[in-house]
Amino acid sequence: MSNPPVHVTRPFLPPLEEFIPYLEEIWTSGHLTNGGPMHQRLEAALCEYLGVPHLCLFNNGTSALMVALQALELQGEVITTPYSFVATANAIAWNGLDPVFVDVEPTYLNLSPEAIEAAITENTSAIVPVHCYGNPCDTAAIDAIARRHGLKVVYDAAHAFGVRDSEGSILRHGDLAVLSFHATKVFNTFEGGAVVCHDLEMKQRLDRLKNFGLDGESRLAATGMNGKLNEVSAAFGLLQxxxxxxxxxxxxxxxxxxxxxxEKLPGLSALPRGRQTNDNFSYFPVLVEPSYPLSRDELLTCLAERGIHGRRYFHPLIPDFEHSPFRGGDWPVARDASDRVLCLPIYPGLSSDELDRIVYALREAR
Ligand SMILES: Cc1ncc(COP(=O)(O)O)c(C=O)c1O
Structure with missing residues (x-):
């Protein structure tokens, strides 16, 4: 009998019986959404676990990113990375803003501070860097550039749940930081997300914007959206x-x-982990070097033939998607990584047999 396929990730599901009491509580309360008790408890629990002062839950990371950008009342151009998931740029465009893509640095594949600074114009209002694979951006340099030029910073921290540096959560950087709790993420609520902010006033603004823009029963403060996280998802988060x-x-x-x-497979390089003191090991990106006998795509196919399904995160670059509405450009570091990167399977339920199969397949794929 052939081995079952191994995918790049598998959602983490705690034992079902542990979830039943939460469902019973929801059935008893009859509260299914609109900031109910589970939602309130999860916001408090996440603030404590992550070590952040305020956090606003959302029904997914994309809506969280869209509302975070809306809350800052930005205009014009927003500098961001082409080396990310499309949601990063989509959220900028949804706000009627113009994403300006600049290159990444070669070590962690996060936005290059020099490239950011070179792209700033009088129309620039913000920077949206991504803590790619959970490796922190050069937050000191980026935050300093933002201060110098009077720009806002929204970190897309979709990959960075629980990541800390020597001074605390990396979510403290920038004006806002956005998490994704999608099923495939380190911490999931089936679908979900959050915006981390510094003060109560911003938290209340985000709360209004994710609740249609309503401020009380008869005042519409803004054209908001429905970004609320339901009670079942919030309860699942508490269990997670x-x-x-x-x-x-x-x-x-x-x-x-x-x-x-x-270390024993020349031509395949693991991306280094960064400045974090607490890591989340959310992805395992490998760069296929020119000295390796196969191209990245040949390796991908070879592994797939052995039932190992890696993913090309991030290929293509966002502006290079077919029919992409975004302008093309020259991003040599990002493009080179995008052509050579392969993320290997990593998730809590990966067995040691499966792990051996992956390493064996990598060794044989020559
Ligand atoms: C970098 C990045 N930003 C944003 C998102 C969007 O999050 P969600 O899927 O929760 O909408 C994702 C992943 O899905 C992502 O990887």
Whole structure:
């Protein structure tokens, strides 16, 4: 019998019986959405776990990003990375803003501070960097550029749940930071997301914007959206939080195993982990070097033939998608990485047999 396929990730599901009491509570309260008790408890629990002062839950990371940008009342151009998931640029465009893509730096593939500074014009109002794969951006340099030029910063922290540096959560950087709790993320609520902010006034503004823009029963403060997280998802988040440290530990073991294995596989380089003191091991990106006997796409196919399904995060670059509404450009570092990157499977339920199969397949794929 052939082995079952191994995908790049698998959602983390705690034991079903542990979820039943939460569902019973929801059935008893009859409260299904609109900021109910589970929602309130999850906001408080996440603030505590992440070490952030205020957090506003959303029904997905994309709506969180859209509302975060709306809340800052931006205009004109927003500098961002072409090396990300399309949601980053879509959220900018949804706000009627013009995404200006600039290149990434070669070590962690995060926005290059020099490239940001070179792209600033009198029309620039904000920067949207991505903590790609959970590796923190050069926040000191980016925040300093923003201060110098009077720009807002919204970090797309979709990959960066729980990541900390020596001074605390990396979500404290910028004006706002946005998380995704999509099923495939390190911490999930089926679908979900959040905006982290510094003060209560901003939290209340975000709360209004995600609730249609309503301020009380008869005042419409803005053209808001419906970005509310439902109670079942919020309850699932509370349960996930109980398991998160075990899940992160399991990811760490896989990361360590891959890094050791790759030392003996010339031509395949693991992307280094960055300045974080607490990591989340959300992805395992590998760069296929020119010295490797196969191209990235040949390696992808070769692994798929052995039932190992890696993913090309991030290929193509956002502006290079067919029918993309975004202007093309010259981003040599991002394009080179996009042509050579392959993310290997990493998730808490990955068994040691499966891990061995992946390493064996990498060794054989020559
Ligand atoms: C970098 C990045 N930004 C934004 C998103 C959007 O999050 P969501 O899927 O929760 O809408 C994702 C992932 O899905 C992502 O990877």
């Amino acid at each position: 939080l109980k398991h998160i440290d075990t899940a992160l530990e399991a990811r760490k073991k896989i990361d360590t195993h891959f890094r050791l294995a790759l």
